[in-house]
Amino acid sequence: MRKHTRLWKSFARQAEARPSATALVAEGRHISYGELAGLVADAAARLDRLDTADGEPIGIPATKTPRTIALVLACLRAGLPVVLPSATLPAATLQHLLARAGCRHVVTPDDADPAPRTGAALASPSGAAPARATPADPDDVAFVLTTSGSTGLPKLVPLTAGAIERFIDWAGARFELGPGASVLNYAPLNFDLCFLDVWATLHHGGQVVLVDPAAATNGGHLLDAIEVNAVTVVQTVPMAYQLMADAADAADAAGASARRLGSVRHALFTGDHMPARCLARLPAVFPGSRFYNIYGCTETNDSFLHEVDRDAPPADGIPLGTPLPGVEAVVLDDDGAVITGPGRGELIVATPFQSPGYLGADPAAPGPFTDAPAGRPPGTATRFYRTGDIVRRDHVGVLHLEGRTDFQVKVRGTRVNTEAVEQVLLDHDEVAEAVVLAVPDPVAGHLLHAVLRRVPGARVKTLGLRQHCAARLPTAALPSTLRLSEDPLPRTSTGKVDRQSLRQTLQTLQTLRSPQSEATTVRKEPAR
Numbered sequence: 001m002r003k004h005t006r007l008w009k010s011f012a013r014q015a016e017a018r019p020s021a022t023a024l025v026a027e028g029r030h031i032s033y034g035e036l037a038g039l040v041a042d043a044a045a046r047l048d049r050l051d052t053a054d055g056e057p058i059g060i061p062a063t064k065t066p067r068t069i070a071l072v073l074a075c076l077r078a079g080l081p082v083v084l085p086s087a088t089l090p091a092a093t094l095q096h097l098l099a100r101a102g103c104r105h106v107v108t109p110d111d112a113d114p115a116p117r118t119g120a121a122l123a124s125p126s127g128a129a130p131a132r133a134t135p136a137d138p139d140d141v142a143f144v145l146t147t148s149g150s151t152g153l154p155k156l157v158p159l160t161a162g163a164i165e166r167f168i169d170w171a172g173a174r175f176e177l178g179p180g181a182s183v184l185n186y187a188p189l190n191f192d193l194c195f196l197d198v199w200a201t202l203h204h205g206g207q208v209v210l211v212d213p214a215a216a217t218n219g220g221h222l223l224d225a226i227e228v229n230a231v232t233v234v235q236t237v238p239m240a241y242q243l244m245a246d247a248a249d250a251a252d253a254a255g256a257s258a259r260r261l262g263s264v265r266h267a268l269f270t271g272d273h274m275p276a277r278c279l280a281r282l283p284a285v286f287p288g289s290r291f292y293n294i295y296g297c298t299e300t301n302d303s304f305l306h307e308v309d310r311d312a313p314p315a316d317g318i319p320l321g322t323p324l325p326g327v328e329a330v331v332l333d334d335d336g337a338v339i340t341g342p343g344r345g346e347l348i349v350a351t352p353f354q355s356p357g358y359l360g361a362d363p364a365a366p367g368p369f370t371d372a373p374a375g376r377p378p379g380t381a382t383r384f385y386r387t388g389d390i391v392r393r394d395h396v397g398v399l400h401l402e403g404r405t406d407f408q409v410k411v412r413g414t415r416v417n418t419e420a421v422e423q424v425l426l427d428h429d430e431v432a433e434a435v436v437l438a439v440p441d442p443v444a445g446h447l448l449h450a451v452l453r454r455v456p457g458a459r460v461k462t463l464g465l466r467q468h469c470a471a472r473l474p475t476a477a478l479p480s481t482l483r484l485s486e487d488p489l490p491r492t493s494t495g496k497v498d499r500q501s502l503r504q505t506l507q508t509l510q511t512l513r514s515p516q517s518e519a520t521t522v523r524k525e526p527a528r
Contacts, residue, residue, distance in 0.1 A: 005142050005161040007168065008076040010203040012037070021179065023202060024066050025209040025229055031066050033205075039070035040077065043109075047074055050105050056080060057144060059098045059106035061087035062190035064210055067109030069189070069198065076142060081158070083144040084190045093153065100360050101144055101156050144359065145192060145298055148492045156359035157298050167301050167353040168200035170325060174305075175233050175266045181206035182229050182263070186216065186236035192298045193270065197235050216240070217488065219247030223285075226261050234286075235268040235294070238278060242432065245281040246455075262288050270294040270302075275426050279313045293318045295401070299368070300385050301353035303327050304399070320391065320399040326352040328379040331393055338375040339393065346405055347391045348373070350381030390417070409438040410445045414476035418448065421479065424472045425450060428465065430458035433489045435497050436479060437506060450479040451502055453489055 011033075014021070019034030031039075047058070058075050060068065062084045075082045083101045085094055098106060142161040146154035171177060175196070183201045185208050187193040201208050209229045215221040222244050226234065248259040267282065267289045274293065282291060291310055296302035306321025308314070323329050328350045331339040339345050348370070357369045368386040372379070388406055391399045403417035410416070418436040425434035433453040438446040454460065462482040469478050483506075490498040 005076045005079070006165050007142070007161070007199060007203050008073060011073060012077075014202070014205045018179065018205065021205070022207045024069065025207065026066050027210075027212060036066065036070060036073075039067055040073045043067070043071045043074035044077055046107065047078055047080070050107075052078075052080060052105065054079070055141070056105075057083045057101050057103050057141075059083045059085070059101070059103040061085060061094070061106070061108055062188060063087045063109065064185075064189050064213055065109055066210075069202075071107060071109050072189075073202075081141040081144060083156075085146050085154075086188065086190050089154075097146060097154060097156065145190060147298055148496045155361075157355045158357075158359055159301075159353075159355055163301070163353045163355070164195060164199070166326075167195055168203045171196045171200040172204040175268075177201050177204040177206045177233065179205040181233060182209060182231045183207065183233040184209050184211065184222075184226060184229075184231045184236070186211045186222075186234075186240055188213065192296070192301055193235055195301065196268075197233070201233075217243060219243030219245075220251075223247055223259050223261065226264065227259075230263040231261070232263055233266045233268070234264055234289075235270065237271040238269050238274040239272070239433070241267075241269060241282060242275070242278045245278060245285055248285045249281075259285065261286050264289040266290055266292065268292045268294050270296070273423055273426060274318055276313070276315050276317075277427075277429060279308065279318070283310045283313075293321060295320045296351075297385075297387060299355050300349055300351045300387075303329070303349045303351050317400060320401055323349075324351065328376075328381045328384075329399070330373055330376045330384065331391060331399070332373065336373070338373055338377075340375075340377070342393050342395050344390065344392045344402065347387045347389045347399070348384045349387060350379070350384045354383075354385055356383070411438075411448065411476040412444045414474070416446075416448070416477045421448060421450070421469070421473060421477050424469060425452060425465065427472075428460065428468050430454050430460040431465070433497070435489060435499060435502055437499065437503055439503075439506070447480040448477070449506055450482045451485060451489065451506070452482065453485050453487065 015033040015037035019032060019037070021033050022030045023033040023036045024031040052058070058080050060071055060075070060082055062068065072082050072084070083098060083103055085097050140160045140162065141158045142164055143159045145157045145159065147157060148154065177183065177200055181201065183197045183206055185194065185197045187197070189198065198208050207229070209225055209231055211222065211225060222240060225231070251259050264286045265288065267286050270293070291308040293306040293308060294302050295304040302324060304320040304323055306319055308318060330348050331343065331345045332348060333339055333343065333345045358367065361367055368388070370384050370386055372382050372384055388404050390402045390405060392402050393399050403419040407418045408415060409418060418438055421436045422434045425431050431452050432455045434450060436448050436450045439449055441447045452465070462484065465482050466478070490501045492498045
């Protein structure tokens with residue numbers, strides 16, 4: 001028997017009690033809860049024409065439209081898990097993922113008919129059988145997201161209805177997402193960030209303002225969307241805040257009226273390092289807002305929250321913060337032993353919102369999901385997730401993010417964290433984006449190659465950046481080459497910098513044959 005999720009039931013109650021209230025704002029158009037409920041009914045009628053078994057997943061490419069949101073809600077109403085991959089994935093990758101998830105049906109919001117694809121149409125290119133759900137009760141799976149694929153084929157991450165409901169209960173209370181709230185949705189619909197700014201908001205009766213992906217890099221457009229719709233909650237990546245601060249400064253310089261967004265009460269940044277210089281500019285743009293750093297990942301959802309003192313933002317990095325209610329966090333040393341006091345090691349967490357494991361993963365193969373470590377502080381969690389993040393616990397017990405285990409390399413016998421090098425580059429006032437790649441070298445072990453995008457109007461050259469790095473980094477951590485780009489760095493389908501693409505580009509450049517040569521300014525081809 002199919003089980004309706006509480007997320008669907010809560011939305012249905014909102015639509016019945018407040019049908020004229022705005023649920024979504026998309027491309028300037030307001031869609032009420034009643035209208036959205038009508039779109040859900042249309043989508044449900046389409047799903048009814050499919051031959052689906054209880055708990056059978058439905059594939060829905062994650063285009064950011066009201067009809068896609070209605071289609072997801074219709075699946076939740078029917079008790080059918082939603083596999084939500086990026087709509088921009090290559091066709092072969094998308095086909096492989098959907099086959100691995102066991103999807104016989106793929107439905108797009110604009111189909112006149114569901115046009116189910118079955119059998120050979122969704123066969124895995126490798127011939128592998130569809131994956132079985134890891135959870136003991138597959139009917140309880142509500143969403144299946146994907147990882148970024150930055151290290152290979154994206155992994156399938158199932159999330160149960162219970163995990164999602166616990167998260168939206170916390171988020172709704174913490175950030176006031178009920179009637180009267182207006183929440184900016186910047187992230188693509190396949191991001192876990194949408195559990196807060198789309199699904200939790202609709203659950204609690206707020207208004208979701210969908211940012212058009214084509215305008216996501218237009219800071220002025222973002223400011224307009226917030227101002228016109230009296231947005232109260234903003235959750236996005238530091239790059240978007242940088243764009244908004246730049247647009248506000250440009251308006252001031254042009255003599256236009258000051259862009260001050262007084263409606264925002266909560267501004268959340270997540271997904272990347274927040275540069276100190278950007279953070280220091282935000283109180284002027286959001287004069288009435290509280291500021292938060294949120295730490296988490298697709299597999300666990302949010303784990304830590306730190307509220308930043310808007311009157312004294314830290315200049316030396318923002319700590320991870322306090323574990324969310326029910327979250328257990330442990331730090332392990334290089335030998336896997338639990339660190340109970342000050343120290344540095346890998347962070348592992350257990351959250352009430354986490355996935356039970358990857359779909360299709362070999363249970364005998366080592367992976368990031370692991371049993372509770374021996375010697376951990378008292379707790380109830382039995383299953384933890386190895387984040388791969390290196391943290392430092394200070395003398396008062398506060399955790400600070402220092403990098404990742406997979407970004408640790410040896411350069412001339414010295415261990416170097418490439419993320420730490422990236423953060424030093426990002427601390428330069430004229431650097432907007434930076435990636436440092438470790439390329440194997442027969443003599444040094446690895447050489448570091450940095451790819452950077454400067455802010456508009458920047459005058460700094462590679463010599464100035466080398467001097468900036470030399471004043472802040474040990475010799476082994478200095479990049480061998482610095483390459484400047486005028487275009488945004490390429491991104492994966494989940495918004496992370498596409499390191500594989502950059503690595504391939506670097507390997508094709510003739511200048512890599514002479515690593516010590518001075519790099520010139522290059523212009524990349526636009527990311528696809």
